[in-house]
Amino acid sequence: MxxxxxxxxxxxxxxxxxxxxxxxxxxxxxxxxxxxxxxxxxxxxxxxxxxxxxxxxxxxxxxxxxxxxxxxxxxxxxxxxxxxxxxxxxxxxxxxxxxxLSPMKSAHVDPRRRRMTAEPGLTWKDFDTATLRHGLATTGGIVSSTGVAGLTLGGGHGWLMRKHGLACDNVSAVDVVVADGRCLRASADENPELFWGVRGGGGNFGIVTSFEFQLHPLTTVLAGFLLFPRSQARDVVDLFREQAPRAPDDLTLGVLFTTWHDGRPVMAVVLCHSGAIEDGERLVQPFRELGTPIIDAVRPMAYAELQTMFDATNPPGAWYYKTGYLDGAAMEGDRFVETLLQHCDFPSPSPLSRVYIEHLGGAMGRVAPDATAFVHRKAPFDLIVIAGGFEASATEANIGWARDTSAAMRPFMSGAAYVNYLGADAGADAVKAAYGPAYDRLVKLKDTYDPENVFRLNQNIRPEPLIL
Ligand SMILES: Cc1cc2nc3c(=O)[nH]c(=O)nc-3n(C[C@H](O)[C@H](O)[C@H](O)COP(=O)(O)OP(=O)(O)OC[C@H]3O[C@@H](n4cnc5c(N)ncnc54)[C@H](O)[C@@H]3O)c2cc1C
Missing domain, CATH: 3.30.43.10 (Uridine Diphospho-n-acetylenolpyruvylglucosamine Reductase, domain 2)
Structure with a gap:
């Protein structure tokens, strides 16, 4: 027994x-x-x-x-x-x-229709390998070992989101096994409400056994990072705040505060430009002119190379996240930079710990907020405080640092977060805020497909009446 x-x-x-x-x-x-x-x-x-x-x-x-x-x-x-x-x-x-589902890794690309049928065990490395062979790609995670399924069901940020929308915006159909064991197809034409819910509502409604993705031509990008000493942080953040809102859809930026491998506190502007290389070079120039970067690693590269560039700094290990969307207006003044710098006082407890500001908007921001269950379309930036790669004995120090940093940044945050970045200690209110105005509609969908809350180990949408 x-x-x-x-x-x-x-x-x-x-x-x-x-x-x-x-x-x-x-x-x-x-x-x-x-x-x-x-x-x-x-x-x-x-x-x-x-x-x-x-x-x-x-x-x-x-x-x-x-x-x-x-x-x-x-x-x-x-x-x-x-x-x-x-x-x-x-x-x-x-x-x-x-x-x-990790053994379910079949991938079928139809290059003529620019479509990919993907099983849920694929990682983004598997996905990109299959599509890039045909010179095609879609928005996907920036660390190649991340799963296609969980990332897409929660929304799906990636380097191409400002040009092609979120990963979930590129899904045209899914096959789902719902709580009573039925296998349903969901698309704009079949079970459209379920289709709405699985694009942002995570694994709350069933187990997705197949995704159909739309693909886009892509081979080479201008991408990489410019590494600056922490002493230049104020100028870099100022320029980032100025350039990001006016960037074309081809350009996705990010700002990272971290520790270099020699222990130096550094910051980086990370970027991907997926349009003409000359246009990208022109857009990067103001960052290059900021001073003398310690390293200028921005260059034309295969998109496949970019998609594995950050793997080494995200190995399996102990990780803890605090996250939220930034409020565009609140982050305008000097206090934003001062608070950020005060708490990015690296070396942090662990060298892999970092703070990352992600650049949103563009195509993902032009999708109607009620078109999918991912509603935070107008958020300009996202902030993630990541404590990672620490030994068990340093858990308290690392988690404490992440919590303190996140608490200090709260005045600059909107109060909502991207559901896929929520950490284990996000309470029911944080989960509800992550689903935002879609929450009540998601509860109705949960009542229809999973009234007993069989799928509860997720950022949970609780059916009514509540079943514990
Ligand atoms: C190193 C790292 C990098 C990341 N980078 C990005 C990024 O670039 N962009 C981004 O948007 N997010 C990113 N994330 C967050 C990521 O989107 C989430 O962690 C996501 O849940 C990972 O999906 P997974 O399938 O690997 O996870 P899992 O842990 O396997 O699954 C997470 C949850 O998703 C649900 N789920 C998974 N598969 C299915 C399925 N087939 N059907 C129904 N439910 C399912 C389940 O509820 C499960 O508990 C990153 C995370 C990490 C750790």
């Missing part, structure tokens, strides 16, 4: 039930003690150490349906794992059934 966590307590699972499930699945069912159990429950954020009773490593949609039906039959708590990158660790449950 195996003791497992249910939605309301515990259940003893009979050996026979487990072996029946094992027989019905095409992919492996992994139980504590099996070879590969620890590997399967380990995700990118190594602070998460949860032990599912069962892990269904799904080989396809039939496995997803089988695993979900088994969980429903026994009332089990479930978690859904795509790329396993979400910092909250929601991909892994303690004691329940983890539905692991």
């Amino acid at each position: 195996l003791r497992a966590t249910t939605l309301s307590g515990f259940v003893e699972l009979q050996e026979r039930a487990i072996s029946d499930l094992r027989k019905r699945l095409s992919g492996p069912l992994v139980v504590c003690g099996d070879a590969g159990y620890d590997e399967a429950r380990t995700i990118w954020n190594r602070m998460i150490d949860r032990r599912p009773a069962l892990i269904a490593r799904c080989a396809g949609t039939d496995d997803v349906v089988t695993a979900l039906r088994f969980a429903r039959e026994h009332g089990l708590l479930i978690s859904v794992r795509g790329g396993g990158h979400n910092v909250t660790g929601n991909a892994v449950c303690d004691g329940g059934l983890m539905i692991d």
Whole structure:
């Protein structure tokens, strides 16, 4: 017998039930003690150490349906794992059934129609490899090991968002296994309300087993970073605040406060220009003229190279995020820069810890706020305080630094956040603010497709009436 966590307590699972499930699945069912159990429950954020009773490593949609039906039959708590990158660790449950989609990696590109059909186990590295072979790409995560599924379902920021919209804006259809085990197609024509909800509402409504993406021609970009000493931070932030709002859609900027590998406190302007290289060079020039950057690593490069450029500084390890959208008006004065600099007093507790300001707007900002469940279309910038890569003994210092920095920046924030960046300690109010004006409509959708809140290990939209 195996003791497992249910939605309301515990259940003893009979050996026979487990072996029946094992027989019905095409992919492996992994139980504590099996070879590969620890590997399967380990995700990118190594602070998460949860032990599912069962892990269904799904080989396809039939496995997803089988695993979900088994969980429903026994009332089990479930978690859904795509790329396993979400910092909250929601991909892994303690004691329940983890539905692991990471083996589902099929990718089919139709270059003529510029479409990609993607299974939910793909990472952005897998995705870009498949599409760039045809000179095509779409907006995707900037660290290549991030999962396509979780990122897209929450919205999906990336270097191309100001030109082509969010990752979810480029989805034309999905296949979803909903809580009662039905497989539904959702698109503008079929189950349109579900289609609205899965583009920004995360994994609240079902398990997406296939995405259809729209692709765009792309091979080379002008991209990279300019590294400046911290002493130049004020000028760099001033120029960033001046240039970002007037940047063309081809240009996405970012400002990063971090520690260089020799321990120097530095800052960087990071960027991608996906239009004509000469136009990009002209737009970068004012940053180059700011002084003498320590490193000027902006150059024409394959988009594939850019998409792996930040992998090395985002390895698996201990990570903690605090985040929120910046309020454009509040960040105009000197106090914004002063507060930022005071708290970016690197070296921070860990050398991988950093503060990042992300440049939003452009095409993603022109999508109507009610067209998808991702509503924060007008937010100009996003701020992420990232504590990362620290030893267990330094957890308190790193998390404390991230919390203090984020609290100090609160006067400059709008109060809402991008749902995919919310950390594990985001409370119900923060989650509600992340869904913003879409929340009530999302609750109705949850009532329709998941009234018992089977899909609850996520930034949860609670059905009415509340079921605990
Ligand atoms: C290093 C790093 C870089 C990042 N960079 C970016 C970035 O550039 N842009 C950006 O927008 N975000 C970025 N993020 C945030 C990222 O979007 C989220 O962490 C996202 O949840 C990751 O998706 P995943 O599939 O890897 O995660 P997982 O942890 O596997 O999944 C997260 C949640 O998504 C849901 N889910 C996953 N797959 C499915 C599915 N098929 N069906 C239904 N629900 C599902 C589940 O609720 C699950 O708990 C980054 C995160 C990290 C750690």
